[in-house]
Amino acid sequence: MISVQQVSKHYGTNRAVNNISFEVAEHENLVLLGTSGCGKTTTLKMINRLIEPTRGQILIAGQDVTRQPAELLRRNIGYVLQNNGLFPHYTVAENIAIVPRLLKWDDARIQNRMHELLEKLHLSAAFLKLYPQQLSGGQQQRVGLARALMADAPVLLMDEPFGALDTITRSKIQAEFKDLDELQRKTIVMVTHDVQEAFELGNRICLMDQGAIMQIGTPAELLFKPANKFVREFLQAQRLQLELKAVLLQQVWDNLPTTTSTEAIKVLPADTSIWAAMESFEAGVVKFITVTKPGTDQAKTITFDQLMAAYHQYQNNLQHHE
Ligand SMILES: Nc1ncnc2c1ncn2[C@@H]1O[C@H](COP(=O)(O)OP(=O)(O)OP(=O)(O)O)[C@@H](O)[C@H]1O
Ligand SMILES: [Mg+2]
Known part of the structure; x- marks a missing residue:
């Protein structure tokens, strides 16, 4: 869907971006x-094309972006700016409706779409007539996301969309973000x-340093097959938690016992991460979870301790294979 080919951006002697190439598949994040x-x-x-490359080529759906008028191109690409980039002198409604107005949608269509997104993003319709600074940081970020989603463009670019949030609000919005149907098809x-x-949100991660790509790969590839010392050291400090996010239940499936219990009240598909499975246990409330293998009728019901034991066994096996 997106192909970045040997692209550089130099400002004088500052090589802000230096000869990078990567591809993004359709529906990938x-x-x-x-x-x-x-x-x-x-x-x-x-x-x-908010910035023109010094060198190289960028294709979207096979078309060179420089061959299309920039305004036309941008209408087909949703963009969430760093620090949400809402216009302070526009109301929330005016901010959200910018692109549809350029596209000359009629009012009814704009209203319908706007209210659909407000609901999906848990924003109150009462915000519409307020100005961005009258909203909390988290609410402003949701408005920024609503604005980028309005025209339902197939490509979405997001610059630190959860940047200014405290840890708790941030993980709440991240979880909603993962479940949002609008985003699955972009x-x-x-x-x-x-x-x-x-690690929570990326299908693949492109780790950059000083304008160059250090490694592109799945979270597990960066962790378990780091391309160089930089990648290894970058992930080192948070390694344990990252591993729990990168390893999925299906990878420890064989190590899970085949107990059953009628007490299980949560069901998780096997493509859930170990970390998310750990979080779904709640002391005193959820003591068992059932893991299902999509596409089969197989299911295993496990406790927190059994999950941890299976994970440690998986880690031991990995080390023995090295
Ligand atoms: N308009 C500009 N003129 C000159 N140098 C620039 C310009 N814009 C960016 N740079 C330089 O390019 C480099 C990369 O900047 P960029 O904004 O892409 O960084 P970033 O990875 O997004 O950082 P941050 O996480 O702080 O947002 C920096 O060294 C920056 O100073
Ligand atoms: Mg930046």
Whole structure:
């Protein structure tokens, strides 16, 4: 869907982005990860031509982006700006309706779509006549997301969409984000400097440093097959938690016991991460979870301790194979 080919952006002698190439498949969520100044925003803005590359080529659905008028291109790409980028002198409703107005939608259509998104993003219709600064940071970020989703463009670019939020609000919005049906059918490039967020949300991660790509791969590939010392060290501090996010229940399936219990009240598909499964146990309330294998009628009911034992066995097996 998106193909970035040997693209560079130089500002004088500063190589903000230096000869990067990557592809994003349709309906994939690629996360650009890296420390401040490594070139994430510059890369994102070159995809919708807010910045023109010094060198290289970018194709969307096979078409060179420079061959299309920039305004037309941007209407087909949703964009969530870093720090939400809402216009302070426009009301929430006016902010959300910017692209549909450019597309000359009639009022009824704009209203319908706007209310549909408000509901999906848990925003009150009472916000519509307020100004962005009258909303909390989390609410503003949801409005920024609503604005980017309005025209239902097939491609969505998101720059630190959960950037300014405290940890609790952030994980709440992240969880909603993963479940949002609107996003399942989009091709997404998302920027973050937060490793945990990248592992939660990315199908693949593109780890950048000083304008260059250090490694592109699935979360598990970055963790278990780091391309170089930089990648290994970047993930080192949070390694344990990242592993729990990168390993899925299906990978420890064989190590899980085949007990059954009628007490299980939560059912999780086997493509859930170990971390998410751990979180779904609640002391005193959820003591058992049932893991199902999609496409089969197989199911296993397990306790928290059995899950941990299976995970440790999986880790031991990995080490013996090395
Ligand atoms: N308009 C510009 N003129 C000159 N240099 C720029 C310009 N825009 C960006 N840069 C430089 O390019 C580099 C990459 O910037 P970019 O905004 O892409 O970083 P980033 O990875 O998004 O960082 P952050 O996480 O802080 O948002 C930085 O060194 C920055 O100073
Ligand atoms: Mg940035």
